[in-house]
Each structure stands twice: as C-alpha cells, then as structure tokens.
Amino acid sequence: MKCEEFEAVGLGLDRESAAHGLDPMEFAAAMEHADTCARCAALQESWQDARAELQALREVTQGAGAPLRVEMRLRQAFWAKRRALKIRSFALTGTWVLASATLLIVGMSWWNWRIAQENISLQSASTPLNAAEKKEAPTNTNSALVTVSEVAENIQHDTASDTTLVAANDAEDFTLLPGSLPQETGDAAVVRVRLQRGALGELGLPVNEERAGEWIQVDLFVGQDGQPQAVRLPR
C-alpha cells in the first residue's frame, strides 16, 4: 500500500472496519504500511488523538436534550390546535345541519306547492265536466249530493232574490259556504249534525239574531280536505 492509499483509508482505521465496509485485507495492508511509514504512522496517531477528543465532545453532549420550555410550548400549540379543530368541526357540523334543514324545508315547501298545483288543475278539469253532467241530468233530485257548481248557482240565486232566511233551502240542495270553491265531489261526504242556528253564522252565513239560539239539524257537505263546503237544512 502506498501513502496516498493509506490516507484514503487511514483515518478510519480505528473504527470497526467491517461495519464501514473496509476490506480486512485492505485493513491489514494499511496497518502494515503504518508500521513501515513514519509519516503515515504519525497521521494515524494524530487521528487517534483527534478521535479521542471527538469522543470526549460526544460524551459531553451525549446527555443534552431540548429544555422543558420547548415541550411546554409544543403542548400549548397542540392544545390550541386541538381547540381550533374542535371549533372548526363544530362549525362544519352546524353548517351541514343548517344546510340539510334548509334543503328539507325547501323540499317540503316545493312538494306542498306541487300538490296544491295538482289540486287546482284537477278542480279546473272537473268543473266543466260537472257542468256537462248537470246539463245531461238536470232533475236528479234523488241523489244525496249535488255538484258544487249547482250550489254556487243556488247561492247566486239566493243573493239575487234578497231572501233573509239563508239557512233554509228548498228540496235537497246544498248552500255553498262563502269562501268555498266548488270542488269535485268524488271523495266528499255528507254529515248530519245538530247545532244552534247561530253556529251557521260562524260558517259565514247570515243568521237571524232572534233565532240564533234555536237547535237545528244540518247536513254538512264535507270536502276532501275535511272542511265543510256547503250546508243544507233537511226537511
């Protein structure tokens, strides 16, 4: 081995050669060279001393660790971050809940509006049909119900003749309650109830105050929505 070659490996000779990948043959050659070359032996000796000093430095700093304040600062930061995360997740959850509720309300409103629209279109479709039916069978007095258009005509007729006894009617006709629209009679029902004449006033019909306390029997024409649509006084 030459001096140049020794210098290439010589500074690491004191370390575990195998661990550093130094070939045992190379190691033996280097040691042999150090025995014969004074300069390289001196180099190796100098390095041994330097390594001892490095070792001392290593031992001095071996027990060093970050001061406790670093841990404190980090824990504080961690706590702050966790708090921020909690607030953020809470806000996020709240936002989602609000958004879902809004969506639900909008959906329900839309659904109701759609059903109402369908009802209106059904009504408008059924009204001409009923009118046509009435034209075909104008004297169908035996039927329990009459069409709402007919009731509306009766109301108009009563109003025109200025009759005072509104609750009374002739035959089996119903009087359409004010504010009610003529409806399809398919799912409607006729309910017979006993009430005071004054209660007719609450349904929007004019009532003679002197006879308001009288008990009378009334047939109520109840529509699909459960609301009374028309009324008649049975004979």
Add this chain to the structure above:
Amino acid sequence: MGLQAKQNVGPGELRILEETRDDVLLRRAAKGDEDAFTLLYRRHQAALYRFALRMTGNAWASEEIVQDVFMTLMREPKKYDAERAALPAYLYGIARNRVMKHLERLPREVALDEHNENGSRGGPGVINAVTPMHWAVRQERLEQVRAAVLELPPEFREAVVLCELEELSYEEASQRIGCPIGTIRSRLHRGRALLLAKLEMLRDVPRRYSAAR
C-alpha cells in the same frame, strides 16, 4: 434472538408495543391525543436536539429547530408516510433541512463564548478531572474541538457529526442524508482531514501531521 424475544412477549405486551409504535402514536396525535404527541416528542427530541446542537453549536438555534420539527409534525402529520421511512428518519430529514437553512442564514461564526445550558459545556462533574487545572485544560480543548467541528463546511460537518459523534454507520448516515454511501465516505474522509488539520493547528505544540489536503 429477535424471534426468542418475540416469543417471550405475551399478547398483552404485544398490544402495548403496538400501541406505542411511532406511527400509531402519530395517528393518535393527529386525532388530538396530546399524550401520544408528548410521548413522541419525549422519545425523539433528545437525538434531534443533539444533532442540531452538534451541527449549529448554538443551543437557542437547536431549541428552535427541535420546536420547528415537532410543529411541522403537529401541523402536517399526514405528510409522514410510514411505508417510506421510519419516523426518526423523517424527523431527521426535517431537522436537517432546518439546520441547513440556519447555517445558510448565518455568517460563518463559531460560538466559542456561548454557554450551553444543556450540558454541552460540561461542568466539573461531567469530566472526570484530576485537578481544576486539568479540568480547565480539558474544557479549553473541548471548546477547541467543538469550534473545529463547527468550522467545517456544512456537508463535511454533517458527515463528521453523524459518523463520529452520532456513531452511525456509513449506511445509516447515507440513509439519513439521502445520498450514496460513496458520497458519505468521501465527505467523511475530507471532513476528518480538515478537522485533523484544524486540531493540529490549535495544539500548543503542532505535531507530526498538520496538512489538510
């Protein structure tokens, strides 16, 4: 040996070992478990601090670097991929970047007068000195060695710190730095030569070998 050790460990102990694994602790910390984070910090801070201290020679800077490393881990725990490397290597990578940035920022200076409150400047109890005079001489020499290490260019210093002070093998050092073993070997050789030259110059009586090439 390892198998024997595994066989001697009961299922309960295995579960505990599993729970205290770095990646498991990191996952827990990411979910807000402060104890897991503290455990991780206590496990790795000393090694990182020593590395930073030996590289910078500055206790304050080392403290900042360690704090920075763990803040990064806290803020972006998902950046660590357990399949790519072990957590210590990942943390060393971050610490190394911070150290290099610190060294780039600062002008070359040697903090000879700086007092390290964490034992890098040892007291009488640290060095087994025979007399106060002997202790003082050793302290002075230690400071010279520290200064000589700190005067090395960063890449050589890193190799010397890892292989001489941290006592890592070439392979471990190369993994930590992320360069081939040959590079580590050449940097270490160059670093040793420079260090030796500096130390020889600082000796009262310059000795046999005094030329760093």
